[in-house]
Amino acid sequence: MIDTPPAVELHVHVEGTLEPELITELAARNGIALPYRDIEDLRARYAFHDLADFLALYYANMAVLRTADDFAAMTRAYLRRAAAGGVRHVELFVDPQAHLVRGVPLAAVVDGVAGALADDAPGLGITTGLIACFLRDRPPAEAVDVLRALLAADAPLLGIGLDSAEVGHPPGGFAEVFALAAEAGLHRVAHAGEEGPAAYVTEALDVLGVERIDHGIRSLDDPELVDRLVRDAVPLTVCPLSNVRLRCTPDLRDHPLATMLHRGLRVSVHSDDPAYFGGYVDDNHRAVAAALGLTRDDQARLAHHAVDAAFVSAERAAELH
Ligand code: ADE
Ligand code: ZN
Numbered sequence: 001m002i003d004t005p006p007a008v009e010l011h012v013h014v015e016g017t018l019e020p021e022l023i024t025e026l027a028a029r030n031g032i033a034l035p036y037r038d039i040e041d042l043r044a045r046y047a048f049h050d051l052a053d054f055l056a057l058y059y060a061n062m063a064v065l066r067t068a069d070d071f072a073a074m075t076r077a078y079l080r081r082a083a084a085g086g087v088r089h090v091e092l093f094v095d096p097q098a099h100l101v102r103g104v105p106l107a108a109v110v111d112g113v114a115g116a117l118a119d120d121a122p123g124l125g126i127t128t129g130l131i132a133c134f135l136r137d138r139p140p141a142e143a144v145d146v147l148r149a150l151l152a153a154d155a156p157l158l159g160i161g162l163d164s165a166e167v168g169h170p171p172g173g174f175a176e177v178f179a180l181a182a183e184a185g186l187h188r189v190a191h192a193g194e195e196g197p198a199a200y201v202t203e204a205l206d207v208l209g210v211e212r213i214d215h216g217i218r219s220l221d222d223p224e225l226v227d228r229l230v231r232d233a234v235p236l237t238v239c240p241l242s243n244v245r246l247r248c249t250p251d252l253r254d255h256p257l258a259t260m261l262h263r264g265l266r267v268s269v270h271s272d273d274p275a276y277f278g279g280y281v282d283d284n285h286r287a288v289a290a291a292l293g294l295t296r297d298d299q300a301r302l303a304h305h306a307v308d309a310a311f312v313s314a315e316r317a318a319e320l321h
Helices: 020-029 039-043 051-064 068-084 096-100 106-120 140-152 171-183 198-206 217-221 223-231 240-245 257-262 281-292 296-309 314-320
Strands: 008-013 089-094 127-135 159-163 187-192 212-215 235-238 266-269
Touching (some): 008 235, 008 296, 051 096, 068 106, 096 106, 106 140, 217 235, 240 281
Parallel strands (some): 008 089, 187 212
């Protein structure tokens, strides 16, 4: 059992924190008829075959998010849960395109999420940053347009990321939006090697210039890539309960986290979409420590890696360590 609670959450999608109770509450508020009988019926659908199967429900449930208040309510609920789990710094992903395609204005998304972060996080003792992710199964030119709109609106962004359906959507196509983000002084991360091959991790580093890899568990398939990730101390934000629920790994007891850690990789533990995968970052830490028999030293290293991987000042890092 861990005695130090996790301090830093670097891989969590705000839309993946939308709990069934809040889905039904927002649906009622917005007069939206849900295609589920009740919360139990909704929860019964949380048995996923793969990433695509999950993403279909994840995007469908976003229908209840219409106004800035809805996005703020979701973000506030997440912050409260994160604080209760010991989180003191969070870098939160948001998927603007998933809302724009439904006709929700960009301002509702940004004002709602960023407003709640600014208003609520300080009182909970949490520092935050917002990372806008682009959907890799939509056109790269659309990502460029959306980033330009975010920059024009002065959205308070820490960085950009790349997510959604991975296989068949290699990162290289998104070079332009990542170059634009670099020019704008934004941090850059990308999902790679979750369901997709190790080659996508290499491509995300070489073509997109990312500073962190989200997931990256398939990196182990390529020993040369592993050597490079160790040598360059590239952070990998691993989400064990997500990997089991999306069948990227058959069982938590077979999860590659321990192998990755002992091979010298800068892995840390995070939650991905906690409302869907059975646990927040503290739950992930407890579950993986028990299933893999992690030592106190292993757990301390995981916690240290998360702080080292965070996009924070040296002063804040020292407080978090
Ligand atoms: N969007 C939300 N969760 C995701 C995941 N696990 N992989 C890719 N895209 C996502
Ligand atoms: Zn993710």
